[in-house]
Amino acid sequence: MSLRPEEYYRGVRMAPYDLVKEALVASGAVIVAVLVLAAVFSSPDVPPLTIRRVAGETPLVFLQVALGDLDGGGDIASYGPPYNHGTGSVQYIGPVSLQKAMGVQTPIDTARDFVIDPLHELARYDDRLARALAAFEAAPHLQQDWEKAYRGALTKALIRGHAVSVPAGDYGPVGTLMANLLSMGQSGALDGFLLTSSHFYQTDYTRPLLFIQGDPMHSEAAATHLLGTQWGMMNETGSYPGQAWLWLYTFWYQIPPYSTSPNGDAYVWLTMAALTLMLILVPFIPGLNRLPRYLGLYKLIWRDHYYDQRMMHSQ
């Protein structure tokens, strides 16, 4: 139970203090500092990455991503909850997986959502594509062979500008499907299709972001020093300060076991939750609540006060 200030400060030397003046001076200082910083340095604004740009500038990467979505070998195709029932990115804390426990809440079927459905839209105006799609869907037992053959063909692909030529092979209609999806990507139609669903207005970028979240976005992030191994999220594009206050969170990703464990994200969360709780509960944790006394930095902070006291006692 704390005393009222009048009782608590009994015997303490008081001095006049103008709180409002202090607030006004502080406001002036902060406003001037911020206006100068804003005027001189502006703010970071690297344009977002689009599927159109990925398909245009790196068509081979686009095709590899799209093929991974189609054949189920891509990161998101096998991710697990909340997108699907895969196991590729499911994390555990001990025997418990909160990720699995929460289940699939944002269903994503990469083959259907990212490849087949957009191509069906395009096939309404293209008979050849419609036939290729029909052939693909009518032969589920051959799809894996075709996809495998096309993946092999991509390793020998020739790139001329925005066009990708693959050697002839036994990949059935997959070549036609991929070529059309690439065209759709390069025209910008795929950006729009993945953003749009049954609603006119959209603010949910889950599907287009999941489409480019792998190699396309990592290449861009590596160039701007934003990878996880480069202190990722706390950095900002360009030379701007980022979220420096996330330094401790980001720090764990740089060291084992967090950096090497397949459950690294969950462990970082657990560690940060424990540390955050400790920070909040410092006053109640024996030892920690006395640490400042032992560290002694308070002597520097209140040096004038202790000096005055010593002078008073010496008189």
Added chain:
Amino acid sequence: MSLTRQIRERVVRALPPERLLPDQQPAYVHSYVYLLGILTLVSFVLLVLSGTVLAAFGPQWWHGSATGRFFNSIHFWSVQVFFFCMVLHLWAQFFMGAWRDGRAMTWVTGAVTFVAAIGTAFTGYLSQQNFDSQWIAVQGKDAMNAVGLGGFFNLLNFGQMYGFHVFILPWLVALLVVVHVLQVRLRGVVKPYPPEERTPSPAGRRTAPKA
């Protein structure tokens, strides 16, 4: 029995005007370290004001016009100043053992405000609508998904993150700041640690100070 009168009398008793806006403070408060709290508060107000202007005109404005870009820059640098002052304030209060003498809840609300402010800034970075926000979203989603939060708190959903950033979390931070400041005014700032009392040990080494 009038509830209104009871509440009014209790509020006035706990926070009389001279305690809310004191014109006298302990002499040791005349130090730069005590400015960090008010600097944090002022930069938060500037954040809210610049954020309100950005919200009023919308994302196309802050990307597409020079004035919008300037207000975006004001908001960006305000958050840097805000966290710079807030972190220094937090460390200073830690080294001063500011929770002593019945001030534990003042520390707790301050620390919770810090955590809530990190969430507010995080959703702000997600709302920028540039490459950085895309990257933070796709990186952060794995952490959210790993602990089962990704289905509810979807970092890839701009609409949801923007809502959290411009309404839910700022209100939470503002409420916590009000409670924190009222607690400071209610109890006053903590006194300096009493001077160390050291006694020589038999071996001639000095014992640890008394907390």
